[in-house]
Amino acid sequence: xxxxxxxxxxxxxxxxxxxxxxxxxxxxxxxxxxxxxxxxxxxxxxxxxxxxxxxxxxxxxxxxxxxxxxxxxxxxxxxxxxxxxxxxxxxxxxxxxxxxxxxxxxxxxxxxxxxxxxxxxxxxxxxxxxxxxxxxxxxxxxxxxxxxxxxxxxxxxxxxxxxxxxxxxxxxxxxxxxxxxxxxxxxxxxxxxxxxxxxxxxxxxxxxxxxxxxxxxxxxxxxx
Amino acid sequence: xxxxxxxxxxxxxxxxxxxxxxxxxxxxxxxxxxxxxxxxxxxxxxxxxxxxxxxxxxxxxxxxxxxxxxxxxxxxxxxxxxxxxxxxxxxxxxxxxxxxxxxxxxxxxxxxxxxxxxxxxxxxxxxxxxxxxxxxxxxxxxxxxxxxxxxxxxxxxxxxxxxxxxxxxxxxxxxxxxxxxxxxxxxxxxxxxxxxxxxxxxxxxxxxxxxxxxxxxxxxxxxx
DNA sequence: CGTAGTTTTGAGTGCGTTCAAGAGATGTGG
DNA sequence: CCACATCTCTTGAACGCACTCAAAACTACG
Numbered sequence: 001x002x003x004x005x006x007x008x009x010x011x012x013x014x015x016x017x018x019x020x021x022x023x024x025x026x027x028x029x030x031x032x033x034x035x036x037x038x039x040x041x042x043x044x045x046x047x048x049x050x051x052x053x054x055x056x057x058x059x060x061x062x063x064x065x066x067x068x069x070x071x072x073x074x075x076x077x078x079x080x081x082x083x084x085x086x087x088x089x090x091x092x093x094x095x096x097x098x099x100x101x102x103x104x105x106x107x108x109x110x111x112x113x114x115x116x117x118x119x120x121x122x123x124x125x126x127x128x129x130x131x132x133x134x135x136x137x138x139x140x141x142x143x144x145x146x147x148x149x150x151x152x153x154x155x156x157x158x159x160x161x162x163x164x165x166x167x168x169x170x171x172x173x174x175x176x177x178x179x180x181x182x183x184x185x186x187x188x189x190x191x192x193x194x195x196x197x198x199x200x201x202x203x204x205x206x207x208x209x210x211x212x213x214x215x216x217x218x219x220x221x222x223x224x
Numbered sequence: 225x226x227x228x229x230x231x232x233x234x235x236x237x238x239x240x241x242x243x244x245x246x247x248x249x250x251x252x253x254x255x256x257x258x259x260x261x262x263x264x265x266x267x268x269x270x271x272x273x274x275x276x277x278x279x280x281x282x283x284x285x286x287x288x289x290x291x292x293x294x295x296x297x298x299x300x301x302x303x304x305x306x307x308x309x310x311x312x313x314x315x316x317x318x319x320x321x322x323x324x325x326x327x328x329x330x331x332x333x334x335x336x337x338x339x340x341x342x343x344x345x346x347x348x349x350x351x352x353x354x355x356x357x358x359x360x361x362x363x364x365x366x367x368x369x370x371x372x373x374x375x376x377x378x379x380x381x382x383x384x385x386x387x388x389x390x391x392x393x394x395x396x397x398x399x400x401x402x403x404x405x406x407x408x409x410x411x412x413x414x415x416x417x418x419x420x421x422x423x424x425x426x427x428x429x430x431x432x433x434x435x436x437x438x439x440x441x442x443x444x445x446x447x448x
Numbered sequence: 449c450g451t452a453g454t455t456t457t458g459a460g461t462g463c464g465t466t467c468a469a470g471a472g473a474t475g476t477g478g
Numbered sequence: 479c480c481a482c483a484t485c486t487c488t489t490g491a492a493c494g495c496a497c498t499c500a501a502a503a504c505t506a507c508g
Contacts, residue, residue, distance in 0.1 A: 062358060064448065068366045072358055085355035109351075111344065112336050120335065126350045127333075131309035133357045134286060134296055140364040141408030142292045145464065176487060184365030189464055191488055208473085208487060224288065369496065400455060413496055415456055432455060432504085 030103040034058075034095035040082070042092045047084030049103040050122060053077050056099025057173045060091050061181065071182035073132070074174060076159060080125035083109075097173045140184050143224060148183040149193040150222035153203070157213055168213045169206075176208075197222075254327040258282075258319035264306070266316045271308030273327040274346060277301050280323025281397045284315050285405065295406035297356070298398060300383060304349035307333075321397045364408050367448060372407040373417040374446035377427070381437055392437045393430075400432075421446075 031054070034040060040051065040058060058075040060082075072091055075081040081093060084106060104118060109126075112119035139151050161168040172179070180190045197203050202219055204212045213219055255278070258264060264275065264282060282299040284306075296315055299305040305317060308330060328342060333350075336343035363375050385392040396403070404414045421427050426443055428436045437443055 062362050064362065064366065066448070068362075070362045070365045072361055083351055083354045085351050090355050090358055110347065123334065123347055123350070126347070126354065127307055127309050129354055130307045130350065130357070131314050133354070133361070134314055136361070137296055137357070137364065138286050138288065138292075138294045140361065141294045141405075142288065175485095181365075186465060187487080188466085188489085192464090195488075224290070399453095410497060411455080412457085412498085416496095419456075 032101050032103055034099045036095055036097050038095050040093040041089045043090055045089050047087055047089050047106055050106055050109050051082045051101040051103055053079050054100045054102055057096045058093050058099055059096050059178055060093050062091050069181045071178055083126060145185055145189050145193050146222060147224045149190060150219055152179060152183060154219055154223045164212060170211055172209045256325050256327055258323045260319055260321050262319050264317040265313045267314055269313050271311055271313050271330055274304060274306045274330055274333050275325040275327055277303050278324045278326055281320045282317050282323055283320050283402055284317050286315050293405045295402055307350060369409055369413050369417050370446060371448045373414060374443055376403060376407060378443055378447045388436060394435055396433045
């Protein structure tokens with residue numbers, strides 16, 4: 001499960017392009033493209049940028065020496081990721097699918113002197129992150145496997161679901177292992193739980209990564 | 225376990241005192257005193273202040289409708305608590321022991337216009353909070369009961385431990401139930417695990433709330 | 449001194465894990 | 479384009495860790 005990866009370390013060996021942003025004073029910002037499975041940053045790297053996902057999905061995680069992994073968050077377009085502490089990243093971040101991010105300078109997170117609007121936006125993002133993590137806590141610490149899995153499906157449905165008749169359709173860009181590491185479960189338990197939801201007609205799988213939710217109420221109730 | 229509590233809701237029925245802070249321009253700030261088990265704020269309350277603990281200990285938690293509880297953090301002196309989202313608190317906060325807090329205006333978290341130094345300090349505190357929560361995640365999702373309990377003891381030892389000869393002494397201000405809800409375990413499991421640590425001569429209990437750590441290395445190794 | 453809450457300990461159970469294997473998907477080189 | 483290797487997902491069987499239920503020991507408080 002994610003053993004050796006092509007040695008693509010921190011620094012911009014990956015393409016960086018500059019572009020102009022419209023506004024009072026035109027400012028430049030950097031975008032960066034990542035292929036699936038490429039690393040954006042690792043735990044312990046010096047934090048020079050804070051990133052805004054503009055397309056694709058990234059995974060933010062922590063890994064123990066013995067390989068145990070905890071996924072902290074999945075970053076979808078609009079999400080800000082890479083909050084540093086003491087100038088370092090304390091998580092690692094990899095692209096799950098082909099991804100594009102905007103790299104903001106870390107100084108705009110720390111002070112509003114240079115770009116007040118961006119600073120404000122980043123501070124708000126930090127508060128939103130704290131709120132999201134608080135919910136995630138409840139799930140990790142106090143919910144059963146079924147409740148965890150249902151919560152996760154409900155979350156993805158809300159964020160990325162598209163109506164299909166009276167039903168709702170969405171996709172998993174991440175693997176079962178990623179979901180398991182997000183929920184604090186094993187791959188097998190995640191798979192079994194999804195099968196259970198399938199058998200109870202709550203959802204249908206078009207493929208292992210494509211879901212149609214048949215009964216939203218049942219799903220939300222199950223999320224507890 | 226924390227059923228009905230004296231009806232002491234949000235607003236300052238509890239004493240608020242004003243004081244002067246030394247600095248270029250003298251500014252006023254509010255301190256607030258809480259007795260053990262008093263509530264500072266509840267989930268859903270309008271967030272007007274962000275608090276800095278100056279003495280005592282508070283508990284920040286989330287509660288599910290069915291009563292399941294997850295403790296997000298314990299606030300010790302120096303800690304900032306009450307990060308809001310969309311103008312509301314999404315957690316509840318109660319004093320564990322007799323506690324004193326300083327109430328900062330929420331606007332100083334959101335912008336630096338009024339008080340730049342304080343704003344900077346609060347933003348840093350938010351980043352520190354995110355970092356602490358990331359570590360807590362790993363513990364909640366991927367560690368065994370022994371590892372969780374050892375991590376918790378190690379954490380408290382680092383923050384509040386005082387050397388006693390070659391050993392280290394500290395106290396639990398919180399109950400076993402609070403610890404259990406912080407670690408995502410039951411009271412019984414926490415109690416049994418601490419007993420196990422006692423039997424293996426890693427720690428000694430002076431009382432159920434007073435610990436001496438005999439073997440710091442063993443404790444830290446156990447924390448994984 | 450009695451009552452209520454906290455902590456500990458015991459016995460038994462069940463949920464999610466581990467270990468194992470097969471089916472399905474994806475990608476690469478000949 | 480197919481054959482082969484690799485990774486992902488699913489399913490089965492058995493185990494064990496932490497949970498539930500129960501009760502006793504200890505502590506604090508009016």
